[in-house]
Amino acid sequence: MTDPAASPDGTAPPRMDELLTNNRRYAETFGLGGFDGIARAGVAIVTCMDSRIEPLAMVGLTHGDAKIFRNPGGRITEAALEALVLGVHLLNVDKIMIVPHTRCAMTQMTENELREKITQVSGQDAWWQHFHVVADQHAALVEDVHRVTSHPLIKDRATAGGFLYDVDTGVLEQLV
Secondary structure, eight states: OOOTTSOTTSOOOOOHHHHHHHHHHHHHTOOOTTOOSOOTTOEEEEEEOOTTOOHHHHTTOOTTSEEEEEEGGGOOOHHHHHHHHHHHHHSOOOEEEEEOBTTOGGGSSOHHHHHHHHHHHHSSOOTTOOOOOOSOHHHHHHHHHHHHHTOTTTTTTOEEEEEEEOTTTOOEEEOO
16 A cells, blocks of 8 residues: 555655755755845745745746745635735735646635545544635636735735646746
8 A cells, every 4th residue: 555645756755854854954055045035026926835836936036036925726815915915015025926726626626525525534523614715716816816906005006917827837827
């Protein structure tokens, strides 16, 4: 039987101590210090937590250029709005990209189906948890862009667009 947490090549996922060892090696040659936290390119990207997405690389940016906020489905939640307000007023953000992606797990089930699945897998009642599933990505993008562009602390200070990232081709398409 295969370990469900194993990597595609069959290797076991790293343990926490291995991750910390990897960090020490990373820190030995770390050359990205000294930034002030300002988004040099004036960009904020709200996207999904999916590991197939490389937010900076997909738009030709690099360390220090943008603010990144990730959550399941790449939705404009209250926490995302909080981050965007801070970015716009304190961190040089004047362009906001909202970027969900193709083949997103948050589009595969209804809210109740996901609650049932989490309840089943965890052995705990998950019916109280809200997961922000996405029934229609285009409609969700329209809503999310509107939430940003109509927010009183953002609307006149930044432009916003809704995009769909294709995880199989790397192409970013503007939908809103």
